[in-house]
Amino acid sequence: MNRINILIILAAIFLNFSLWAQETKPWDIPEDQANKTAPAMFTPDMAKVGKDVYLKTCTSCHGDPGKNNQAKLNPVPSDLASPGVASQSDGTLHYKIVHGKGLMPAFKNTLSATDIWNVIAYIRSFHTGYVQPEPRVIKTFGGSSLKLTLEFLKDELKFKVLAVGVKDEIETPAEGVELAIFTNRYFGKLKLGESKTTNAQGEAFFDVPEGLPGNEKGELTLQAKVVDTDTYGDVMASGVFAAGEPSNKPGLTEKRAMWNVGSKAPWWISLAYPLGVLAVIGTIGYILLLLKKVYSQGNDASEN
Ligand code: HEC
Numbered sequence: 001m002n003r004i005n006i007l008i009i010l011a012a013i014f015l016n017f018s019l020w021a022q023e024t025k026p027w028d029i030p031e032d033q034a035n036k037t038a039p040a041m042f043t044p045d046m047a048k049v050g051k052d053v054y055l056k057t058c059t060s061c062h063g064d065p066g067k068n069n070q071a072k073l074n075p076v077p078s079d080l081a082s083p084g085v086a087s088q089s090d091g092t093l094h095y096k097i098v099h100g101k102g103l104m105p106a107f108k109n110t111l112s113a114t115d116i117w118n119v120i121a122y123i124r125s126f127h128t129g130y131v132q133p134e135p136r137v138i139k140t141f142g143g144s145s146l147k148l149t150l151e152f153l154k155d156e157l158k159f160k161v162l163a164v165g166v167k168d169e170i171e172t173p174a175e176g177v178e179l180a181i182f183t184n185r186y187f188g189k190l191k192l193g194e195s196k197t198t199n200a201q202g203e204a205f206f207d208v209p210e211g212l213p214g215n216e217k218g219e220l221t222l223q224a225k226v227v228d229t230d231t232y233g234d235v236m237a238s239g240v241f242a243a244g245e246p247s248n249k250p251g252l253t254e255k256r257a258m259w260n261v262g263s264k265a266p267w268w269i270s271l272a273y274p275l276g277v278l279a280v281i282g283t284i285g286y287i288l289l290l291l292k293k294v295y296s297q298g299n300d301a302s303e304n
Contacts, residue, residue, distance in 0.1 A: 025102070029095045036091030037135050039231045040145075042121035050122030053115050057107070065126045073103050081126035090133070093120055094230070113229040146174055148237035150181075150224045152208075159206040161224040161237070163198045173202030178227040181206050183220050183244075195227050214244025 040046075054065075058080070063069035065081035078085050085093070097116055100106035107116060124130050145167070151160045159181060163174040180195040192212075196204040214220045223238040 027092075027096060027101060029092055033095045034089050034091045036089075036094060036230070037133050038090050038094075038117050038120065039233060040117075040135050042117075042124055042132055044125075046118045046121035047125045048122075049115070050118035050120070053111065053119050054122050057111065058119070061103070065123065075102075077104065080123045085123070086127035086130060090120060090124075093123065098230075112234055114233040117233075146177065146226065146232045146235045147171070148179070148224050148226070148235055150222060150237040150239050152239075152241040152243050153205075154243075157208045157243075159208060159222065159224075159241075159243070161196075161198075161204045161206070163202045163204070163226075173200065174198060175200050175202060177202075177204075177232070179204045180225055180227050182223045182225065183212070184223075189223065192222075208243050212244040213247035214242070216246055218242050218244045218246040220244040 061071045061073060061077045062080050063071070063077075065079060068079050070077050070079060094116060096104070097111075097119065098106065098108045111119070124132070145165065147164050147166050149162045149164075151162070152158075153160055161179050161181065163177045163179065164171040165174045175198055177198045178195050179198065181192050182189040183192055184190075192209060193206055196206060198204045212220060219240050220243050221238065221240050222243075223236055226232045226235040229235075
């Protein structure tokens with residue numbers, strides 16, 4: 001038996017062991033997560049969108065609900081229409097889909113918060129006798145969908161975010177919603193201050209930090225977002241406001257940035273660069289020439 005074979009056998013033993021270890025590790029679901037409810041009552045429309053998501057992302061492993069045709073993995077993923085899944089709380093299913101375990105992928109970054117609930121609505125459509133518990137948000141603003149508007153109060157140097165619940169085109173202030181605001185930076189987003197919770201009027205106020213650099217006109221691109229996307233979905237509002245300091249630091253992609261266009265470069269860079277390239281080409285040519293010499297000398301030697 002050679003070394004490669006031993007390595008393969010060791011790898012197989014290790015893999016088998018790690019799969020076995022995954023199988024025996026139970027789900028560990030925090031109680032508050034298990035008690036979580038969906039953000040809204042499930043509707044046939046949600047289930048319909050959830051079905052599309054399911055067919056694209058879940059069928060390959062879990063098979064068709066109720067058909068017991070799952071992939072032969074270790075452990076075999078449950079048929080999601082089965083009584084064992086039906087008896088679990090919405091929060092439990094949500095947690096499992098968001099966080100994954102072993103071969104079950106974590107979907108928190110690949111599916112939107114809304115789509116995860118849509119998939120659960122679809123799975124629930126197979127569970128006869130399932131009664132959905134009251135969604136938690138009904139207590140806050142009538143089970144309606146949340147809408148944000150963002151405003152700059154110039155005199156007070158504050159940003160105001162208004163959160164309203166919209167239901168049948170009627171808007172009601174959404175109290176107790178945690179919000180955060182962000183501004184665009186070169187790389188990603190910068191959170192401005194702490195997150196705030198809306199008051200009884202559905203408003204939250206954020207101080208404008210002093211000396212925040214904007215573009216040349218002092219404009220800032222801002223985004224207000226709901227923090228608890230699990231409950232409310234990816235709700236946000238954005239706008240451009242003259243609330244920052246004018247800054248003449250050009251963006252990395254702007255033409256004025258250092259040397260990123262030829263005409264901005266100092267003369268010695270313009271000269272040194274082509275000379276460097278020539279030197280490299282010259283060196284390679286020289287080496288090739290030497291190789292050719294060695295080769296033809298070798299040929300001469302073998303002819304003699
Ligand atoms: C790559 C294969 C794979 C994909 C894709 C996959 N799952 Fe899973 N799923 C698994 C496996 C394996 C388990 C069992 C995990 C364990 O217990 O260690 C599992 C477990 C689950 C459970 C818990 C089942 C129970 O009996 O408690 C739920 C719920 C679930 N998956 C939902 C989904 C949903 C919804 C999707 C699509 C968005 C999905 N899964 C996509 C492999 C997959």
